[in-house]
Amino acid sequence: MTSLRLRAQRSSKMATAPVSSPWLSATRLVLLGLLSTFSPVSRGDQVPLLLWTSGGGQTLTPPTAGHIVGQQQLSSYLNTALEEGPKNVVLFLQDQMSMEDFTLYGGAFGNKQDSVFPNLESALTSSSSRLVLPAVSWPASNAVIGQLQDQLETSPLYMDPETLSQLRLNGSSAALLVFRLPYGVGSDLMSAKDVLSGNDEVIGQVLGIMSVQAIPYTAIYTALRPSREAPSLSSESVVGGGRALLQARGGYKERERERERQRKMKQKAGIYAPVEFKEVDSTCILLWAKALSVSILRSGSWEEHDLTPSTFGEGVEPRLHGSSCDKNKARLVLNYENVLGHRSFKLVFAMTQRYYKVSARRWFTLDAVELEYDGTRATFNGSRSVYAPAEYSYRCQSVTNYRWPLLVPRSIKDPSNQWRVSFEDFQIQGFNVSGGDFSYASDCAGFFSPGIWMGLSTSLLIVLVLTYGLHMILQLHTMDRFDDPKGPAISVPQTE
Known part of the structure; x- marks a missing residue:
């Protein structure tokens, strides 16, 4: 219990530490941003957002610890970043992502070999203008494409690295390049790690192509919705000790399955207007x-x-x-x-x-x-x-x-x-x-459906066959003369 309290105090101190050094490593930057959200505020409906530029740009001040960035504030951040920064925007839009993905797979505790974000960390470290938003409401992140489209006054281009290598961009005109990244969590937690590692390779390929073409860009990495629900930090779980907290974390999938089952039951039983x-x-x-x-x-x-x-x-x-x-x-x-x-x-x-x-x-x-x-x-x-x-x-x-x-x-x-x-x-x-x-x-389904027509035609064919067979049977005639083996043979004259 004492060790848990010391860890919590150490985490809270790290959360309040300022992030101002431009040479601070990307891993620590992401970690500090994530730890800054360890507050009583619920974070079950939030996703992280990372923004960086390849060239110069205005330095953006991150929000205070525990603050949730809404749609209006996110739009203000994007406006500020695009006013002086590059107008070619590369948006890496993942299906699902939560802050726990960085803490679990980002090598945030010093083990660099286990990190699945080497390309992302390298891009953040080399950028002089970057912004990490640990908690963005997912409706706001879901509307990022629309906001960028309005600010750049251009339509989004959904691409992949192979298509980008054949495209020639113009640094003087704005472009919005969207790269959709998958996310999947199976029964084995390694499946999510493999997917995130593959997404980081895609990010590395795209940024490498942009560097070869010498086109300045503004990159954004976020998701449409969170991948995990935050555990409940109620007073009961705190009083119950670390074991109860771990049980709450481990029961997330069971709670999700139960909620999904209840939702389907309500939809099945409910009749709405x-x-x-x-x-x-x-x-x-x-x-x-x-x-x-x-x-x-x-x-x-x-x-x-x-x-x-x-x-x-x-x-x-x-x-x-x-x-x-x-x-x-x-x-x-x-x-x-x-x-x-x-x-x-x-x-x-x-x-x-x-x-x-x-x-x-x-x-x-x-x-x-x-x-x-x-x-x-x-x-x-x-x-x-x-x-x-x-x-x-x-x-x-x-x-x-x-x-x-x-x-x-x-x-x-x-x-x-x-x-x-x-x-x-x-x-x-x-x-x-x-x-x-x-x-x-x-x-829309008429009285005589295709199935009914097939049944009727088959029945008609069977009736025709039976009718023909009955007609052939009725045409049979019995012989009017019979040969008696004990009597004289029947003589049939040739003239008959």
């Missing part, structure tokens, strides 16, 4: 789905984002500004933030109602499903498959653009070819809504 858009206190558009998800193709793999928690559920109020409806047209706009690295993201359902002379009735069609993100629009055409009588709602078990697609890209060059959308147990109504309930649903 549909999205409802009103015009002059009258409901005109209804939308409901069991699951809404979008995916984008990056570096040869699909990255998925689930929009369901932000659209449906108890206490969830989706933002519908931009939606409209009248007698002939309806437009439902779902507004989101920070979807797959895009700061602004919209999911749009455009519907029209027309009168068709052939059927002598009015029908409504889902003309388009649009994805609007950071000034770009991807459009899927759904008018050929998604339709229903104007008095009905439309329902389908699965509406996608890749598996039995009901939605198709508008053209070959449309950005929608890089996206996947998936709506499960989907129901929508844009006209003739009575109250807040859906009208009778017109299902």
